[in-house]
Amino acid sequence: MRQKLVAGNWKMHGSRTFTRSLLAELAAAFPDGAPCDIAVCPPYPYLPEAVGCAAGSPILVGAQDISAEDEGAFTGEVSGGMLADLGCRFAIVGHSERRSLHGESDELVARKFGAAQRHGLVPILCVGESLEEREAERTEAVVGRQLKAVLDSAGIEAFSHAVIAYEPIWAIGTGRTASPEQAQAVHAFIRGLLRSENATISDFVKVLYGGSVKAANAADIFAMPDVDGGLVGGASLESAGFAGICRAAG
Numbered sequence: 001m002r003q004k005l006v007a008g009n010w011k012m013h014g015s016r017t018f019t020r021s022l023l024a025e026l027a028a029a030f031p032d033g034a035p036c037d038i039a040v041c042p043p044y045p046y047l048p049e050a051v052g053c054a055a056g057s058p059i060l061v062g063a064q065d066i067s068a069e070d071e072g073a074f075t076g077e078v079s080g081g082m083l084a085d086l087g088c089r090f091a092i093v094g095h096s097e098r099r100s101l102h103g104e105s106d107e108l109v110a111r112k113f114g115a116a117q118r119h120g121l122v123p124i125l126c127v128g129e130s131l132e133e134r135e136a137e138r139t140e141a142v143v144g145r146q147l148k149a150v151l152d153s154a155g156i157e158a159f160s161h162a163v164i165a166y167e168p169i170w171a172i173g174t175g176r177t178a179s180p181e182q183a184q185a186v187h188a189f190i191r192g193l194l195r196s197e198n199a200t201i202s203d204f205v206k207v208l209y210g211g212s213v214k215a216a217n218a219a220d221i222f223a224m225p226d227v228d229g230g231l232v233g234g235a236s237l238e239s240a241g242f243a244g245i246c247r248a249a250g
């Protein structure tokens with residue numbers, strides 16, 4: 001049985017005050033221990049604040065991105081070593097907004113995945129198709145290509161220390177979620193692809209769903225056998241709603 005994980009992706013939202021109050025409210029929501037694994041991924045400047053506020057609570061902290069490089073003349077980049085030094089445990093790699101707005105290729109995402117693992121961080125590898133690709137029945141081709149780029153460079157063993165997030169682009173921030181059945185179908189495809197390389201690792205790896213998850217729809221999606229929690233954007237910015245999603249994963 002895989003323990004579920006709910007990770008909040010704040011995107012470019014928040015402030016120091018927001019970070020302090022959200023973390024305090026979340027910690028207070030689970031006085032008797034968390035119903036599932038919980039992580040928050042604030043913007044870089046708020047990571048130290050988040051790590052400090054989360055200390056002593058069950059909440060872990062992750063970054064929304066990571067440099068593929070370890071050190072050097074890479075202005076504006078933040079390395080895995082720096083994130084680990086701050087106390088981060090996760091790094092999101094290949095979010096669709098990074099792929100589409102910043103031109104990140106499958107190859108760069110695979111290098112970022114490797115960089116996270118070199119520094120002891122658990123990469124949360126995002127994959128997912130656009131609406132156009134879904135309508136052209138190319139979902140499996142696209143998700144398979146995104147996953148294979150990482151498998152080819154990191155190898156199947158790397159997935160024993162990684163999380164995958166299936167995020168259909170058409171469901172991100174749109175209020176339109178994949179149905180539980182649509183999510184399950186792609187999650188089963190992802191797990192099947194890994195199973196052909198190593199059944200034990202494919203049974204163990206967490207595959208999260210992301211795209212307009214809310215407290216009201218989380219339980220139905222999380223009830224699917226291959227859905228191991230969620231990567232939550234908008235609804236992670238409000239503590240009661242986010243706590244409700246975590247409870248739905250319990």
Ligand code: PGA
Pocket residue numbers: 009167171172173174175210211212213231232233234235
């Ligand atoms: P959303 O974002 O929950 O606001 O749709 C999810 C994500 O982009 O990770």
